[in-house]
Amino acid sequence: MKKLFLAVLILVFVSAALPQEKQKVVDVTGSATIEVQPDIMYWEVRIQDDHDNMQSAVNNNESSVSKILEYLKTQGVKSEKVSTSGLRVNKNITYYDPKVKKYTVTNYIYFSVGDINMYSKLTDYFVSFDNVYINSTTLAYSGEIETRKQARINALKAAKEKAEMMAAVFGKEIGDPIMISEEPVYSSFTNSMNNVYTPGDYSGIDSGPAFSRGMVAVTAKVKVTFALK
Numbered sequence: 733m734k735k736l737f738l739a740v741l742i743l744v745f746v747s748a749a750l751p752q753e754k755q756k757v758v759d760v761t762g763s764a765t766i767e768v769q770p771d772i773m774y775w776e777v778r779i780q781d782d783h784d785n786m787q788s789a790v791n792n793n794e795s796s797v798s799k800i801l802e803y804l805k806t807q808g809v810k811s812e813k814v815s816t817s818g819l820r821v822n823k824n825i826t827y828y829d830p831k832v833k834k835y836t837v838t839n840y841i842y843f844s845v846g847d848i849n850m851y852s853k854l855t856d857y858f859v860s861f862d863n864v865y866i867n868s869t870t871l872a873y874s875g876e877i878e879t880r881k882q883a884r885i886n887a888l889k890a891a892k893e894k895a896e897m898m899a900a901v902f903g904k905e906i907g908d909p910i911m912i913s914e915e916p917v918y919s920s921f922t923n924s925m926n927n928v929y930t931p932g933d934y935s936g937i938d939s940g941p942a943f944s945r946g947m948v949a950v951t952a953k954v955k956v957t958f959a960l961k
Contacts, residue, residue, distance in 0.1 A: 756960040762891025770871035782833035789837040883952035907959030915953040
């Protein structure tokens, strides 16, 4: 019995030591992009007051924030689509520059609208304040999830087609997929316009269209390993 057990061990050891034939595979990547028209606009608005008297700065800031929130309400922007950062007060160092005010009070308002045509109207209102700045407006698409699913399917089809073409060059065919993974897409889905205005920089709607809606891209990228036969 011991001799039989020893023989089995030797057989297993020899089998493990023999070189195993490596499976033949083909690795490919596939990508697909679907362009869609944006239907959501995200806003970031900064309300900033610089003053030597902290309470005056706070009062002016809160007044502007209240007016903006009320205005958004009258324009049909739902309350759940609006948020604020809350009041922030910074004390500035004024030793080296007497022009610098002692205090800076800021608050941020974030909101989104489904009607992109409101852009000019909202912009005109915001820049009518001396202490309000548009930090950014960002375009997005409400159907991004479903569109990305289709882009992913298209990317997989592209990967398969590429693998078949590469295998055919060597007279081979592809087998079943061994591994499928999604690759990161580093480009942002949204199209950030980053419109930043300071008092006096904006001449109003008479200057012509402030922006072009354009298109935004939904991209998916995959990596697939196929058996090669």
